[in-house]
Amino acid sequence: MTHRFRVSVSRKPGLSDPEGTTTLKALQDLGFTDVSHVAFGRTIDVDLEAASGDDARLALEAMCQKLLANPVIESYTIEERP
Amino acid sequence: MTHRFRVSVSRKPGLSDPEGTTTLKALQDLGFTDVSHVAFGRTIDVDLEAASGDDARLALEAMCQKLLANPVIESYTIEERP
Known part of the structure; x- marks a missing residue:
């Protein structure tokens, strides 16, 4: 049976996020001055x-550790997609 | 009041996803031969x-159209974060 998952990867708190910082500044320059924080992450379907x-989730956990995420600086969540 | 949103951006169906294709091949090379599809996207918190x-959502919609996504080749969803 085919299982469909979404892995969401984000930087651990405290690490710099240059994309987020640059985008925050760009949004404010565009006039969106009420924006206070921007942070980027990625999703892998x-x-x-x-x-x-359960088997699928175990396999996916191994994929995250080996390839999809960098566990040193990133955290990830795994959720099933409909 | 501060509103917290997550924008999820993904390529429209049918467009090539080189990251996904490469990652699919890498996973299979690592022994995860049961994987059939990989697709990348990004999240912007x-x-x-x-x-x-409602005001926040309208502003965010404008940000997506102007900067956060490329509406020509990407689709996006906006959801409130807790």
Whole structure:
């Protein structure tokens, strides 16, 4: 059965986010002066075959540790997509 | 009042996603042969001051059209964060 997941990866708190800082400034320059914080992250949608949702989640956890995220500086969440 | 939103940006269907294609191949090379599809997107967390949630959402919609997304090739969703 095909399981569909979304991995959301973001930097751990306290680490600098140059994209976020630059975008915050750009938004304010465009007149959106009420914006106080911008932070970027990425999503990775993964479809995989697995016997059960638990098996799929275990495989995905391994993928995150090995390739999809950098656990030293990033945190991630895994959620099933409909 | 501060409103916290998350904008999720992804390519429109049918457009090529080189990051996704490369990551799919890398996962299969690592032994995750049950993976059938990988697609990348980005999230932008935005905090802003607004009188109401509706005002905040309108402002955010304008930010997406002007800067945060490329409406020609990308679609986006806006959701409130807790």
